[in-house]
Amino acid sequence: MKKADFQYDINDLIINGDKESTMFPFAVGNIYSFTLSERLFANRAEVIDGILCKWTEAVTDDGVGISVRQLTRRNNGIILEGKTIKERIRSFVDQFDEDGHFILRIAKVVEREWLKPNGETTISKYLKFEII
Numbered sequence: 001m002k003k004a005d006f007q008y009d010i011n012d013l014i015i016n017g018d019k020e021s022t023m024f025p026f027a028v029g030n031i032y033s034f035t036l037s038e039r040l041f042a043n044r045a046e047v048i049d050g051i052l053c054k055w056t057e058a059v060t061d062d063g064v065g066i067s068v069r070q071l072t073r074r075n076n077g078i079i080l081e082g083k084t085i086k087e088r089i090r091s092f093v094d095q096f097d098e099d100g101h102f103i104l105r106i107a108k109v110v111e112r113e114w115l116k117p118n119g120e121t122t123i124s125k126y127l128k129f130e131i132i
Contacts, residue, residue: 001100006036006093010086013056013068014043026127028106032060036093036100041068049116058092068092070127077107077129095131104129 034040042065045054057065072080072088080091096102108128113121 001036003036003096003098003100006040006096006100008041008093010089012043013041013086013089014054026066026106026109026125028109030106031132032062032064032066032104032106034058034096034102034104035061036096049118066127071129073126076127078104078131103132105132 039059041056042059043054043056044065045052047053056068058068058071059065068085068089070076071078071092072085078092078095080088081094082088082091106127107130110126110128112124112126114124116122
């Protein structure tokens with residue numbers, strides 16, 4: 001779909017949440033292609049630590065979902081405009097070329113340990129990208 005023809009309702013996206021799914025095993029060097037279509041954004045839900053969590057993913061051409069939180073996070077290698085996640089999602093869509101394509105490579109996977117409220121240690125992963 002051409003960029004000029006792509007339409008979506010930002011209010012249909014789930015942009016809240018401190019939790020997202022168990023992350024797909026992303027690795028440095030992996031390349032992900034996105035194409036503008038009605039299937040670009042997909043809402044997901046998963047029970048995490050006994051709590052139903054909901055979020056939106058951007059789905060690659062190969063069907064891999066990357067959460068909009070990861071894609072709109074500051075300092076992730078994608079230069080995005082805006083202060084709110086909604087503004088940054090609009091800016092993400094603006095990154096697509098006129099033919100509706102956008103390609104990213106994983107440049108780095110940053111892991112950070114933190115304590116859950118129940119005292120367990122867990123690891124959060126943050127992705128850094130480069131546009132190709």
